[in-house]
Amino acid sequence: QEKTPMYGLIGQMLAAPGKRDDLLAILGESTGDMPGCLSYVIAKDPANADALWITEVWTDKDAHAASLKLPAVQAAIAKARPIIAGFPQHFDTIPVTGHGLAKP
């Protein structure tokens, strides 16, 4: 019996010029307690002063989809939207093995 695969996202997010720290603060607030989230890391891009890299691991694709409907996440998206300039790069992944994944 095949287990439902984990679901991963790797994305580069671009803040409006000078707004990276503000964006980081908004995103950091909203990602504390999301069911099915095994890892959610927000990083600065050392190559671009306005860019962030976000890497996520979820128990499965449905858990990620459900997270987008959480009130805290919807509030963060609304707050962040005016200072998001784009999503230049995005990769889906199928995580297989990992160290440092939270308990679901």
Place this chain on the structure above:
Amino acid sequence: QEKTPMYGLIGQMLAAPGKRDDLLAILGESTGDMPGCLSYVIAKDPANADALWITEVWTDKDAHAASLKLPAVQAAIAKARPIIAGFPQHFDTIPVTGHGLAKP
């Protein structure tokens, strides 16, 4: 006093044709217990049957450099090298906040 920043890596690794599962097994064996490693996730790339995505978070850049000298890691690199076809994409990051990071 400024804390030493964390160090992150996002990399796409290409296996020799048909060798992705073998490569994944080798990498998965060697990454269990590395000092300073807060997260190490190996994922399949759903867009390329020979590609993996590896995302890493380290306490700092020195911890990552030191890990490359661990006997278990050197053995894994030697074993994997013949079936690694390349590293098409690589991004350094500065992780700032995260859910699911292991204790150092």
